[in-house]
Amino acid sequence: MNIAQHLSATLKSLRQQREWSLSRLADETGVSKAMLGQIERNESSPTVATLWKIATGLNVPFSLFITPPQSETPGAFDPQQQAMVVTPVFPWDPELCFDHFSILLAPGALSESTPHEKGVIEHVIAISGTLDMYVAGEWRRLEAGEGLRFAGDEAHSYRNSTQQVTHFHSLIHYPKEKTASELAVRQRDNNYQ
Template structure:
C-alpha cells in the first residue's frame, strides 16, 4: 500500500466515524485536540498524520489506533515485513510498522517499533482498560510510567496499564527495536 493509499484510507475511516457519530469537524477537534483544519486535511487524504496525531484522534474518539488502518481479516494472512507501511512520530525518530490491526475479532493490535539512538517518544495516556506489552528484540529501552523507570535489554519484556502518560527513551548509541502489543479489554 502506498502512502497516498494509506492517507486516503485513514481519511475515509476518520470521516466515516465522525459522520456515523454525527460530529462536526469542530466537535471532533474539541474531543481530540487536533485542529479542525488538520482534521479536514486528514479526511481529504492530503495530510500524512503522525503517530501522535493519530493517537490523539483515536483516544478522543475512543477507538483503537489501528481502526484507521485495518482491513478485512482473511482466514490466513502472511505479513511481509518489507511491505509494511511505516508511520513516523512527530520528530521522525519513532518508527511504527502496524502488523496486525485490531478489529471486531481481535481485542489487540501488534506493531514493530523502532526508536533512533539517543532519542525518546512521549505517548499520551490511552483510555482506561488499555494495556501495552513490549518485547525488546534489539538494543536497550527505558520506559517511564507513573514516575518510575524500567530499563529493558534485548529479550526483556514489559506489561503495563497504559492509561497514564508514558515515555520511551533510547539512551544508547544504537537503534532500539521492539514488538508492541496493545490490548483493549472488553470492559
Template sequence: MEAGEIIAYNLKRLRSERNLSLGQLANMAGVSKVVLSQIEKGEANPTINTIWKITGALQLPYSALLEMPEKAAVQIRKKEISALSEDKYHIFNYYAKTNERNFELYQIEVEPGCEHASIGHSTNSFEYLMMLKGELILETDGEAYALKKDDAICFDASGAHSYKNVGKKDAKAVLLIHHR
C-alpha cells in the first residue's frame, strides 16, 4: 500500500473513531476542509507540516497517520518468540509498545534461586504481574510482597524493583507494563 493510501485510510478511521466531521477536524487542525477531504480520498499527499497539524489536533504521535494499524486478531505462539535470558531469568515479549498500544505484554519464567533486579522503567510506567505457577518475592519501594499462583500485584515500575524465586520450583508469571 502506498503512503498516500495509508494516510487516507488512517485519517478517515481516526476521524470516524472520534465522531468528527471534516469541518470540525479542519477547524481544530487549521487545515482547509477541501484539503482534508482530498487527503482522506487519497487524491492528495499531505505535506509534513499538514500531517503535524492533523496529528496535533488529534493529540496523536506524528506516525499515527503513517502506519497501518495491526489486524484485529494477532496470534503469537511462544515457540516463535526468542527469550531474553539473564542467568535464571527468562522473559518472552508477546506484544511490544507501539503508537497504538501503550503497554508491553510479557511472560516471565524465574528458576529457583534466581533474583532478578530491574533498575526501573520510564516515568509513569506501572507493572501488573499475575502469577501462573510457583512463588515469587517482589521487592519494590522498600516493601516485599510474597506472590503465589493466581496472585496479582500492580505497582509503580519507574523505580528499582526485583523478583526472587525462593521456592524449589520454577515460577511463571504474566507481566504487563503499562505506560501512561
C-alpha cells in the first residue's frame, strides 16, 4: 500500500468507525463533501492544510494520515511541484501524545494552519534557511538553530520569504484526553502496515 492508498483507507476507516456520512464529516472538518469523497476514492491528493483540517475535525493526530507504510521510502522534494513536504520523524506516540515532523518549505511558500484541537502545543525549530512564523497576531523570524513554542489551537502560519528551501522540525503535543477508542484505532492501523 502506498501513501496515497494509506491516506484514502485511513480516512474511510475513521469515518465508518464513527458511522458518519460524508456530509457529517464535511461539517466536522470544514472540508467539502466532494473533496472528502475524492480523497476516500484516492482520486485527489489533499494539501497539508486540508489534511490538518481533517485531522482536527476527527480529533486524531496528523501523522495518522501521512505515516507511510514501512516499505515505502519518501521521494525527492521538488519545490517547483510542492510547496510543503511533511515527513514523520517520530510518528504518533500514544503514551507521550506527540508527533514529530521534518518539514521542507519551498521558496516563497506560505502555509496557513487552522487551529488544531484545544490544548495542542507546537514546538518549531528551524534547521536550515529562514522561517517566518505567524503566531499570536504577529510575524516572528526564525533562523537556523532557533525555536518557538506556541499554542497550536490558534491559527498560525509558516512562510518562507527567501529564495532557498527552508527546513524545520515541528513537535506537536496533543492533550492527554484522547479517548481509548481513538488510541486503539491508531494502534490497530499501525499493526496493519
